[in-house]
Amino acid sequence: MNEIVTRDIGHVLHIELNRPQAKNALSIEMYRELVEAFEYLDSSDNLHVGLIYGSTSCFSAGNDLKDFMNSSVLDDSHPTVKFIKLLANFSKPIVAAVAGPAVGIGTTMLLHCDMVIAANNSKFQLPFVQLGLCPEAGSSLLLPYMAGHPKAFEYLVLGKPFNADTALDMAMINQVVEPGDVINVASQIAETLSLLPVEAVIESKRLMKLPLRQVQNASIAQELGAFSSLLKSDECQKRVSSFFNK
Template sequence: MSTIGIRSVVVGSVLELVLDRPERKNAFTSAMYSKLTEELNQAAQRKEIATVLIHGEGGNFSSGNDLKDFLETPPSGTDAPVFHFLTAIATFPKPIVCAVEGFAVGIGTTMLLPADIAYAADTARFQLPFINLGLVPEGGSSLLLPRLAGSKAAHEMLLFGEPFDAHAALQYGLINQIVEQSKLLEFARQRAQLLATKPRAAVLEAKALLKKSSEPELLNHMRVEGEAFIKRLRSPETTAAIQGFFARK
């Protein structure tokens, strides 16, 4: 099934959610966030689904927010579709595997943090350009990234907003493994299917235990980030930065 830039298909016990907007490097729209949230909420209740695999179409994971859509339907509160999606991925009770190739920009990188397992192609390129647009980090990244990568590396990634490659992402703990691009999707599918064969109740309980101490703190931090993000979005500095982005384009 394909709709509004999201394609979903069930293969065995794995739900594949495909970011399917290749003409825009799978840039997220509000409608895509809403659809992904709906798919995750339904998958959480579907007994036949054991694992979710998220990947992109057309050689990219995601180039982040579609800024045109973002400006036309900006988040006005923490109940906006983007924040519902981030909450859904952070609280999803079953394992989430991500397969990353090409661009993984903004939320294309931050969504890997609350996800459980991520594999990347050797050609993947990551970036957290929030500061460059006059914005602040989202998705719990200002909490989770220092814990994964260390404080100094997190400050450099988030304050400079410069791109980095898959080897740096592996060093920082953003991904589990680097895979040759031509083999990435098949490898991720095999891993997701293998995970789906594990004793399900044990997997669910193990994931719940892994997240138990950190999830309440993460959700609260995501709320604080969201409020700061919305405040920045309304600022003249951010307006000028985004207009400058479109002027350069």
């Protein structure tokens, strides 16, 4: 069974996270496949928009920690790093449909999407510090930018879960819908975007992202350095081992 399923539908590339037995936790192989999917979207003249989603009950439980802890060093060749940098600098619009758990990278990747539709059963959480780690994927910059420092600190450092209504209040998402509607609503938005003048959409996105782009990439680089160092620490190893032993 493919764990990343892609479909060309009109001018939209549908990217489905399809690992239900692990709550769509992202393995290293899934990151490789995500990179391939986004590179395909980027290179296609027929595809204008990306749409990423899980199921109506689960978006993603975050990284597959066991796979992640056994992977290679977090440099530019690492599939996770490739995916984060590709998504952060992507030129075509990305729409996300979220339902159920969206943990760690399952939340931070949404900060790079252009529109996010969330079901009212969504549960967002950023438990990096609880694992002895730090924020990643530019979230240390983007979440304070969206929500302000106090709220961002509450969710990035305390790791407090929050729901779709809170995400809407923080301007992280565009709309809250019923779980059964989330993929259809996001698909309709993606289709509408895909029929707009392509270059005008891409240029508009570029201009809107421009003020943050340079500092965002610097932030991602700083996060990766800190994350890599913390990943090797005794405290992180102890906390991750405790997580597996629960």
